[in-house]
Amino acid sequence: MTTLRDLPSVDQLLHHADDLLNRFGRPLTLDALRLTLDEARARIKRDGETASPSPASILASAESHLAAWTTPSLAPVINATGVVLHTNLGRAPLSESTIQAMNAVAANYSNLEFDLGTGKRGSRLIHAESVLQKLLGVESALVVNNNASAVLLVLSALANKKRVVIPRSQLVEIGGGFRVPDVMKQSGAKLVEIGTTNKVRISDYMDALDEPTALVMRAHRSNFKIVGFTEEPELAKIVDVAHKENVIVVDDLGSGALIDTVKYGLTHEPTVQESLAAGVDVVCFSGDKLLGGPQAGIIVGKKELIDRIKKHPLARAVRADKTCLAGITATLMHYLKDEAEREIPVVRMMSLTAKQVRVRAEAWRNVVGQGEVVKSESTVGGGSLPEESMLTFVLSLQVKSPDKFLAKLREANPPVIARTENDKVLLDPRTVLDDESLLRVLKDVLHDYR
Numbered sequence: 001m002t003t004l005r006d007l008p009s010v011d012q013l014l015h016h017a018d019d020l021l022n023r024f025g026r027p028l029t030l031d032a033l034r035l036t037l038d039e040a041r042a043r044i045k046r047d048g049e050t051a052s053p054s055p056a057s058i059l060a061s062a063e064s065h066l067a068a069w070t071t072p073s074l075a076p077v078i079n080a081t082g083v084v085l086h087t088n089l090g091r092a093p094l095s096e097s098t099i100q101a102m103n104a105v106a107a108n109y110s111n112l113e114f115d116l117g118t119g120k121r122g123s124r125l126i127h128a129e130s131v132l133q134k135l136l137g138v139e140s141a142l143v144v145n146n147n148a149s150a151v152l153l154v155l156s157a158l159a160n161k162k163r164v165v166i167p168r169s170q171l172v173e174i175g176g177g178f179r180v181p182d183v184m185k186q187s188g189a190k191l192v193e194i195g196t197t198n199k200v201r202i203s204d205y206m207d208a209l210d211e212p213t214a215l216v217m218r219a220h221r222s223n224f225k226i227v228g229f230t231e232e233p234e235l236a237k238i239v240d241v242a243h244k245e246n247v248i249v250v251d252d253l254g255s256g257a258l259i260d261t262v263k264y265g266l267t268h269e270p271t272v273q274e275s276l277a278a279g280v281d282v283v284c285f286s287g288d289k290l291l292g293g294p295q296a297g298i299i300v301g302k303k304e305l306i307d308r309i310k311k312h313p314l315a316r317a318v319r320a321d322k323t324c325l326a327g328i329t330a331t332l333m334h335y336l337k338d339e340a341e342r343e344i345p346v347v348r349m350m351s352l353t354a355k356q357v358r359v360r361a362e363a364w365r366n367v368v369g370q371g372e373v374v375k376s377e378s379t380v381g382g383g384s385l386p387e388e389s390m391l392t393f394v395l396s397l398q399v400k401s402p403d404k405f406l407a408k409l410r411e412a413n414p415p416v417i418a419r420t421e422n423d424k425v426l427l428d429p430r431t432v433l434d435d436e437s438l439l440r441v442l443k444d445v446l447h448d449y450r
């Protein structure tokens with residue numbers, strides 16, 4: 001009969017734990033040893049007669065606790081879903097030079113808020129601002145933590161306790177609980193809804209502007225479409241009417257396309273340049289949607305307004321950190337140098353032709369020795385171009401219980417995220433960055449799959 005006294009003490013175990021102490025440090029190793037001994041005691045009490053675990057097996061259990069505690073839960077996965085901006089999978093993967101720029105400022109001191117010319121204090125805002133001015137011809141720009149905070153900041157700075165006019169058809173929920181009307185209320189703005197769910201006319205704007213108003217807001221519907229009996233005035237027309245009453249126009253574009261998506265066989269996603277050309281005073285958009293950079297909110301527009309936004313107390317609370325500023329600047333440089341399609345992963349993925357994807361899917365099939373290459377659809381995702389898809393080719397695998405197979409793919413290292421359709425497992429090369437890793441995992445999982 002095993003008794004609790006047969007168990008080794010923590011001190012005894014420590015004599016054999018040099019490896020664990022080196023790898024995990026003393027406090028955590030002690031924690032793991034104590035926990036493992038507690039578990040062993042509980043088993044002995046419960047089962048009575050089990051043999052006392054050997055020191056080696058106690059150390060092995062402690063090691064698995066330690067490994068679990070020190071493995072970050074956030075880790076890379078392979079996106080084989082064909083959804084380019086997959087919100088749940090971290091949206092935009094970054095370009096090489098974006099990663100290098102972020103690494104360099106993360107690892108070193110930088111001139112973040114230091115003017116190298118004068119040797120005095122500088123502003124962190126100038127770094128991205130100068131590229132945005134050059135790229136978009138805007139007077140001023142400001143980069144904050146994300147686009148949700150950009151919208152909150154813009155409205156807080158420009159419309160607190162004042163009327164903000166917005167069509168009912170744009171009072172949308174973007175996802176993750178970001179509701180345009182709630183954010184507007186949070187900013188202290190007084191929401192003035194105009195039009196109906198499906199229609200808004202220029203006369204609705206004119207009527208609303210009869211009363212003193214701070215701004216007219218347009219919010220991109222992002223993740224859904226209104227079709228059928230609908231109407232919305234041209235942006236330039238809205239700007240015209242607002243400016244006649246000295247009212248500011250703010251456009252929350254959401255995805256922030258800088259390139260016309262029609263080029264890739266998709267419908268037209270409103271671009272930042274178009275909003276500016278229509279005369280919008282302040283435009284805000286995300287850094288990590290169609291733009292393809294790190295998480296950020298970008299605010300561009302008239303100097304006098306951007307200056308007010310920069311001075312608002314919330315600006316400090318939602319400011320971008322140095323790695324974000326370095327990364328967003330590096331990504332914007334790709335647009336400036338007209339190399340976005342070659343360098344920015346999400347733009348590259350959208351620009352792939354169906355034929356290019358098919359060649360890869362066929363190569364995959366040859367490597368794994370099974371499956372079929374079939375036509376399918378990739379989507380943009382990330383609240384951009386709802387209901388739109390790109391023609392693609394996927395490797396379609398016929399396996400027993402496809403959902404179980406998906407689970408096996410998710411358990412792999414790195415995890416592979418795929419989808420099923422009509423009882424087949426589909427893998428879309430369009431969103432896969434590293435074919436070699438994908439194929440290694442896929443071969444292993446297929447090999448062991450019963």
Ligand SMILES: *Cc1c(COP(=O)(O)O)cnc(C)c1O
Pocket residue numbers: 146147148149151174178219220221222252253254255285286287288296297382383
């Ligand atoms: C996505 C989106 C946001 C939020 O942007 P984040 O960068 O995710 O914070 C705000 N407005 C619109 C219209 C969007 O599409």
